[in-house]
Amino acid sequence: MSTLRALAKAQAVAAGLAQPVATVRHLHLSDRPLVVVPLAMAGEANAPLAAMVGAARDEARLLVVPQPRNRDQRFAFAAELAGIVLLYLDSFRGVSEAVPVDRGKDVRYRYVDAPQLLVPNPAGITFLRLFGRSTRFRRPDGDYPVHPSVPLLGRWLTFFAERAEHPGSAALVAMTEALTLHWATGQSAVEDLHLPALLGWLDPPPGSIGAEAAAWAEDPEVCPPAGPATDPDFDNRRLAPAMAAYVEADGDPAARSAAYAELERLLRGQLTPTWELMWRGVGLLRALPSGARVAGRWDGDKDAFTGYAEYVDDGGGPQPRRDGAVAAAVRLHRLERALTSYAVQRAYDDPLVMAEHRLTGEAFVGDVTLADPKRVDDTGKRPVLRPRIQVVTTEPVLVPVGATLYSPARPGQKAKVVFLTPGADGKTEVVLELSGGMGRGLTAPPGTVPEVGERLCFTTLSDAFLPAGNFPATEETPWTHGGPPTVGPVPESGDGDPAEEWT
Amino acid sequence: MTDTAQRLAEIRGGVPPRRHNARTIAALTGNPGCTRRAVLDSAGVDKPKLAERIGFPARFGQSRFAITRGNAFEAQVKADGGTELLRLVAERLGVPVPAGATWTDLGGAEDLPDRHERFRAALTGGGDEPALFDHPLLGLDVAGRRVHLEPDLVAARLGGRFHVVEIKSFPVIDGQADPAKVSAAAIQSAVYVLALRELLAAEGHDPELVSHEVVLVCPRDFANRPVASLLDVRKQLLVLRRQLDRMDRIEDLLGDVPAGFTADLAADPAALTAALSGVPARYAPECLAACELAYFCRHEARGHTTALGRPVREALGGIADVGEVLALADGVRASDPEQAEAGALLRAAARLRADALAGSPS
Secondary structure, three states, rough: OOOOHHHHHHHHHOOOOEOOOOEEEOOOOOOOOEEEEEEEEEOOOOOEEEEEEEEOOOOOOOOEEEHHHHHHHHHHHHHHHHHHHHHHHHOOOOOOOOEEEEOOOEEEEEEEOOOOOOEOOOHHHHHHHHHHHOOOOOOOOOOOOOOOHHHHHHHHHHHHHHHOOOOOOOEEEEEHHHHOOEEEEOOOOOHHOOOOHHHHOOOOOOOOOHHHHHHHHHHOOOOOOOOOOHHHHHHHHHHEEEEEHHHHOOOOHHHHHHHHHHHHHHHHHHHHHHHHHHHHHHHHHOOOOOOOOOHHHHHHHHHHHHHHHHHHHHOOOOOOOOOOOOHHHHHHHHHHHHHHHHHHHHHOHHHHHHHHHHHHOEEEEEEEEEEEOEEEEEOOOOOEEEEEEEEEEEEOOOOOOEEEEEEEEEEEEHHHHHEEEEOOOEEEEEEEEEEOOOOOOOOOOOOOOOOOEEEEEEOOOOOOOOOOOOOHHHHHOOOHOOOOOOOOOOOOOOOOOOOOOOO | OOHHHHHHHHOOOOOOOOOOOHHHHHOOOOOOOHHHHHHHHHHHHHHHHHHHHHHOOOOOOHHHHHHHHHHHHHHHOOOOHHHHHHHHHHHHHOOOOOOOOEEEEEEOOOHHHHHHHHHHHHHHHHHOOEEEEOOOOOEEEEOOOEEEEOOOEEEEEEEEEEEEEEEEOEEEEOOOOHHHHHHHHHHHHHHHHHHHHHHHHHHHOOHHEEOOEEEEEEEOOOOEEEEEEEEEEEEEHHHHHHOOOOOOOOOOOOOOOOOOOOOOOOOOOOHHHHHHHHHOOOOHHHHHHHHOOOHHHHOOOOOOOHHHHHHHHHOOOOOEEEEHHHHHHHHHOOHHHHHHHHHHEEEEEOOOOOOOOOOOOO
């Protein structure tokens, strides 16, 4: 927790209202996100109970599992969900765009847009990940066949759950995380996981303050939890009798459909408030202008979507239960690079995020007081353009002489610290020598060198390309990591006996 | 009755102390610095009822679906005289699966002392052939009072050592389980290991005969087939022992409690609230998941930085009061010498925040 964010939380307490910690939106928000609100059956291993799904506020579809312990009904739910999700995914596979690769010598194609799934909270992501795990190894043939769409749904849900771990990806987003990325509430991080309470701080009803709205939202009687876990009281007093009625009505079609309707009514009542909150959250996020580098990160999601769609089309198999040593190392490295670049990009896009780095001495803002845009360094073999500028700042400058700084206003340009002169009035004069981003000639094109009077931010954070590490091939896994994987017998499907009793 | 016991009885009021179980003992390790909690728990006050009485009911309900599932899984694992359980545990411990083992179910309706005696005899009397003991009755001293534990638990004697076997119904999927549930199971198991060790030590046996490795039996993946895993609970044992020692010194803690303090449920709610406020608490957001009184303490901690979580408080330079944080940040209030550093940090943060919100360049 940065001090700046903590201060925003303290201000939220005093104001009774959440305070902004971002001035722009740091994640892509689709025009047509697929909102998924899942509910799970208590006590079971990720057994679906119900879900509300749809790509617009007035397109909610309710899926219900009247007997979650019944395996056939679980897979019927999976097939029904697959009908919605796969159709949604296919709607993004119409138009492609050409992307130059290999310095423009070649092109590749990717879909012009990608799907986006929104769930209420991180536990919702875990639910989808485990639901993907429980369905992607199922088979449409053999002893216990499922609908062919079920394993396909499993692979796609696994794809989305893996993307959700990728910093800066917006393919699968938990609403609580998206909101706390942009606003600080006057409650703790644990309490922020509860979507109704979080929105109570962000958007309290007229006449009440955030703390009151959040306390109201904590009572499961008036405000059902946002799932996937249900309220135990609801389970015991309402859901259990309704489920029992459904079981007892076996063989009596009229009673059965009445019992089903009652279950639907109960579950709709639990899901609808969260559904409404999800779209209120979408509305709050939409009201923020998008950060400059958000589209670039969304391109990464489009690439990933295109790549996985092609992999599935080519008959690729389901994701393994566990990564091998090399695959795990490559994945970890990729996530670390993404995390670094995501943090830098957010700071470049947003002065309020950059302020956190200014506070820790990794950045400062100052005014350009002198500029020599024509300066040429001819001490080397051939003369090179090296303009110098002087920046005066009132902030503490903690970087040493010789350090390389960057300005988000001109991210392709390096600024080397040449002189540091602290003044008596608490101001510091910083002389910077510029290189890059000014063309190839010995005269800088207009606008490439900061002018006197410009107010600029300089930081040690660099958004430059981070080279990828080198990893051995799978068959050359070093002995320290278990050695090359042995080609052993294919492990059993791992789901136990599908005919097993569940109760 | 000692002075301390007398004092605790007064705090509790005219009701018998609430019975501890492994879950409540395990919960004691959650926030060891909280005097309010240590005193109330030592006195055996019915905290759920107390919280309800003062208008801050706890929400620790359990779904009957979860209870049904847990019982069904346990019955399934223990079926057939524990044959399957014995195989699972032996294989996980890496010892040869014995041809058979004695199965002693110590559960029953008899009087407590009798059952306790039977278990003591069964555990320490026999040789070291493979044996499983279901529903053992264990005892532990908590705050100077003997607490009886009746766990749904199996103690297994294999290869001459005792192992606590805990059956839980949360799934282990691809070798991984919910970390929060695993750590809760680990600390509960540690309570049993500790009690078993004390029992052996009291009989003059080596307490180390009870292994610090606990066998956790859970359903595997998405089905009902059980899988056994080993949990090393040495760390939990240390934490537990430290907290139990601390509660043994409850006299010291009672020194911080105003004379005449009572949590007697028969008292007037307003009086109870006022009395509780006199006993220092250490609220943290984590309490919400562990202590029945947490909603009351949270209400009381409003306006304090601790209510926002420890990382927030630390990032604010350790200043306790939100109003003081903002006064220091605005420069309205000059900082005391010991707050000079925090004050400078907060002023810089406030200036940068205002600057950025007004549109400084990034």
